[in-house]
Amino acid sequence: MPTYRFLAPLHTFKRMLPLLWESSRRWTLLSSLLMLMEVGFGLTVLYLLKQLVDLVTVQLGPEAGSADFPSILWCVALTGACTLAYLTSRSMSGLAREAQGLQVADHIDGEIHARAISADLAFYESPRYFDTLQRARESGNQRPAQVIGNLLMLVKNLLMLLAVVGLIVTIDWRLLPILVLAIVPGLLVRLYFTRHLYDWQRRRTQLERRAGYLDWLMTSDLHAKELRLNRLGEHLREQYAGLRRVIRRERMRITLRRTRTELAVACLANIAFFAALAFLAWLTAAGRNSVGDLVLFLLIFQRAQSMGQELVQQLGKLYEDHLYVGLLLDFLDIRPGITDPEHPAEAPPQLSEGIRFEGVSFRYPGTDTTVLNNIDLSIRPGQVVALVGANGSGKTSLIKLLCRLYDPTRGHITLDGRDIRGYALEAYRGLFSVTFQDYAHYAATVSDNIRYGDMSVSTGSVNIESAATHAGAAPFINELSKGYATPLTRMFDDGQELSIGQWQKIALSRALLRRSEFIILDEPTSALDPGAEFELFENFRERIDHRAALIISHRLSTVRMADYIYVLEKGEICEAGTHEELIARGGIYSKLFSQQAHHYREVDA
Numbered sequence: 001m002p003t004y005r006f007l008a009p010l011h012t013f014k015r016m017l018p019l020l021w022e023s024s025r026r027w028t029l030l031s032s033l034l035m036l037m038e039v040g041f042g043l044t045v046l047y048l049l050k051q052l053v054d055l056v057t058v059q060l061g062p063e064a065g066s067a068d069f070p071s072i073l074w075c076v077a078l079t080g081a082c083t084l085a086y087l088t089s090r091s092m093s094g095l096a097r098e099a100q101g102l103q104v105a106d107h108i109d110g111e112i113h114a115r116a117i118s119a120d121l122a123f124y125e126s127p128r129y130f131d132t133l134q135r136a137r138e139s140g141n142q143r144p145a146q147v148i149g150n151l152l153m154l155v156k157n158l159l160m161l162l163a164v165v166g167l168i169v170t171i172d173w174r175l176l177p178i179l180v181l182a183i184v185p186g187l188l189v190r191l192y193f194t195r196h197l198y199d200w201q202r203r204r205t206q207l208e209r210r211a212g213y214l215d216w217l218m219t220s221d222l223h224a225k226e227l228r229l230n231r232l233g234e235h236l237r238e239q240y241a242g243l244r245r246v247i248r249r250e251r252m253r254i255t256l257r258r259t260r261t262e263l264a265v266a267c268l269a270n271i272a273f274f275a276a277l278a279f280l281a282w283l284t285a286a287g288r289n290s291v292g293d294l295v296l297f298l299l300i301f302q303r304a305q306s307m308g309q310e311l312v313q314q315l316g317k318l319y320e321d322h323l324y325v326g327l328l329l330d331f332l333d334i335r336p337g338i339t340d341p342e343h344p345a346e347a348p349p350q351l352s353e354g355i356r357f358e359g360v361s362f363r364y365p366g367t368d369t370t371v372l373n374n375i376d377l378s379i380r381p382g383q384v385v386a387l388v389g390a391n392g393s394g395k396t397s398l399i400k401l402l403c404r405l406y407d408p409t410r411g412h413i414t415l416d417g418r419d420i421r422g423y424a425l426e427a428y429r430g431l432f433s434v435t436f437q438d439y440a441h442y443a444a445t446v447s448d449n450i451r452y453g454d455m456s457v458s459t460g461s462v463n464i465e466s467a468a469t470h471a472g473a474a475p476f477i478n479e480l481s482k483g484y485a486t487p488l489t490r491m492f493d494d495g496q497e498l499s500i501g502q503w504q505k506i507a508l509s510r511a512l513l514r515r516s517e518f519i520i521l522d523e524p525t526s527a528l529d530p531g532a533e534f535e536l537f538e539n540f541r542e543r544i545d546h547r548a549a550l551i552i553s554h555r556l557s558t559v560r561m562a563d564y565i566y567v568l569e570k571g572e573i574c575e576a577g578t579h580e581e582l583i584a585r586g587g588i589y590s591k592l593f594s595q596q597a598h599h600y601r602e603v604d605a
C-alpha cells in the first residue's frame with residue numbers, strides 16, 4: 001500500500017518518542033533546546049551576513065560618500081558574536097546529545113533484556129527469534145536517541161536552506177533550478193542506497209549469525225578440548241573466512257556502485273555551480289547585476305549546496321533510522337504467549353491432590369511430530385515418582401510442560417483439580433525446584449551458584465550450606481581456597497574450576513535450596529560416582545524433606561526407591577506401577593532392570 005509506506009517513518013517515530021521520553025526526559029529536553037538555539041543563531045548569522053553585504057555594497061555604490069563605518073563594524077562584531085554563540089550552542093548540544101544517547105542506549109539494552117528473559121522458550125527454537133535479536137542489536141541501541149538529533153538537524157538545515165534560497169532569489173530567480181539540480185539527485189541516490197543496504201543487511205542476517213557462531217566456537221572455552229583433539233580448528237577457520245568473504249564481497253559491490261553514482265551526482269552538482277557562476281559573471285559584466293550580487297552568490301551558493309547535501313544526509317539518516325528502529329521495535333514487540341490468566345487463582349497453601357496430567361499431548365511449536373501422546377500421570381504431595389524411558393521418549397518434554405515452560409497441545413494439567421493455566425505463572429512456577437540435564441554453570445561464587453535457586457535467601461545464609469550438605473557438595477566446597485566465596489570460573493581473577501560431577505552437586509544444591517512443593521531432577525546423578533549416587537538416594541526422602549519429587553534416570557538402581565514409576569516409550573506411557581509391580585509384570589521395565597542388574601552381577605562375579 002503506497003500511502004502506508006509513505007507514512008511508515010512517521011509511524012515508527014511516533015512509537016519511538018515515548019521510549020525516548022521514558023528513558024531520558026531531561027537530556028531529551030536539554031538537547032532539543034540547545035539544538036533550537038543552534039538553529040536560531042545559525043539563521044541570525046545568515047541574516048547578518050546579508051546585512052553586511054548590503055552595507056558594503058552601498059559603500060561601493062554612487063552614495064559612497066556617506067560612509068557608515070561604525071554600522072559596518074557593529075555588523076561585523078554582531079556577526080562574530082552570533083557565530084560564537086552558534087558554535088557554543090552547537091558544541092553544547094553535541095554534548096547533550098551524547099549524554100542522551102548513552103542513557104537511551106542503556107535503557108534500550110534494559111528493554112531488550114526484559115523481552116529476552118520473559119520470551120517463551122519456543123522463541124529460542126525459532127531462527128526468526130535469533131534473526132530479530134541480531135537485527136535489533138545491529139540496529140544499534142543509540143539509534144533512537146539519534147532520531148531526535150537528526151530530526152532537529154533536518155529542521156535546522158531546512159530553515160537555513162530556505163533562508164539561503166531566499167537570498168539567492170533576491171540575486172536572480174533563474175539560479176533556483178540550478179540549485180535544485182545540485183541537490184535533488186544527491187537526495188535520490190542517498191535514499192535509494194539506504195534502502196538497498198538495509199534490504200541486503202536483512203537478507204544476510206543468518207549468514208552473519210552463522211559466522212558469529214563459528215567465531216564463538218573458535219574462541220570460547222566450551223569446545224576447546226574437542227577442537228584441538230579433532231583438529232577442527234583449521235576447518236572452522238576456513239568456513240568462517242569463506243562466509244566473511246561472501247559478506248565482504250557483497251558489501252563492497254554495493255559500496256562500489258554507491259561511490260560511482262555519488263561521484264556522478266557530485267560532478268553534476270559542480271557543473272551546475274560553475275554554469276551558474278558563468279551565467280552570473282556574464283550578467284555582471286553586462287552591467288545587469290551588481291558586483292555585490294556576484295560576491296553574495298560566491299559566498300552563499302556553495303553554502304547552500306553544502307546545506308543541501310547535509311539536508312540530503314539528514315533525510316537519508318532519518319530514513320535509515322526509521323528502517324533500523326523498526327527492527328528494534330520488532331524485537332520489543334515480542335510478547336510471551338504463556339502468560340497469567342486474567343483472574344489468576346491463588347496457589348493452594350497446602351496441596352491435597354497434587355499434579356495430574358489428563359490426556360496430555362504435545363508438539364513443539366513449528367513442528368508436526370507429536371512428542372507426548374495422551375499422557376495420564378499424577379504426582380501426589382510427598383510422593384516420589386520416577387520417569388523411565390529411552391533417549392528421545394519425551395521425559396524432558398514432560399517436565400517442561402509440568403513447569404509450564406510450554407502449554408500442552410491437547411489435554412490438561414491440573415494442580416489440586418484446577419487447570420494450571422488458571423494460576424498466576426510466577427506463583428505456579430515457584431512450586432517447583434528443577435535441575436535440568438543441561439543445568440547452568442554460573443561464573444559466580446559457590447554461594448551465588450547455590451543461591452540462584454532461591455533469590456530470597458541471603459548470601460551468607462546457613463540454608464546454602466545445608467543445601468550443599470544434602471546434595472553431598474559440602475566436603476569439596478570446604479576444601480576450596482575461599483570456601484563458599486570461591487568464584488567458580490577461570491574467566492575472572494581468583495576463580496577455580498570444578499569437575500563435572502562437582503558441578504552437578506552444585507546444581508543439586510541449588511535445587512534443594514528452595515522450599516518448593518515439588519523437586520524435579522532430570523538425570524541428577526549422571527556425572528556422580530556410584531558412591532555419591534548411593535549416598536544421595538540412601539536417605540533421599542529426608543534430604544528433600546519429604547516433599548514430592550519427580551526423578552528421571554536411566555539408572556534403574558536409583559529409580560527403584562520411587563513410590564511409583566512411569567515408563568515412557570515414543571511419547572506414550574506404556575507401563576506404570578511400583579518397582580515390584582513392574583518387575584512382576586515382566587515388561588520393558590523388568591527387561592531393562594535385569595539387563596542392568598546382569599552387568600553388576602558380572603562385575604561382582
Ligand SMILES: Nc1ncnc2c1ncn2[C@@H]1O[C@H](COP(=O)(O)OP(=O)(O)OP(=O)(O)O)[C@@H](O)[C@H]1O
Nearest residue numbers: 125364367371389390391392393394395396397398
Ligand atoms: N526444543 C525442541 N524442539 C523440537 N523438538 C524437540 C525439542 N526438544 C526435544 N525435541 C524432540 O522431542 C522428543 C523428546 O525429547 P526429550 O528431550 O523430551 O527426550 P528425553 O526422553 O528427555 O531424552 P533423553 O533421555 O535423551 O534426555 C525428541 O524426539 C526430540 O527430538
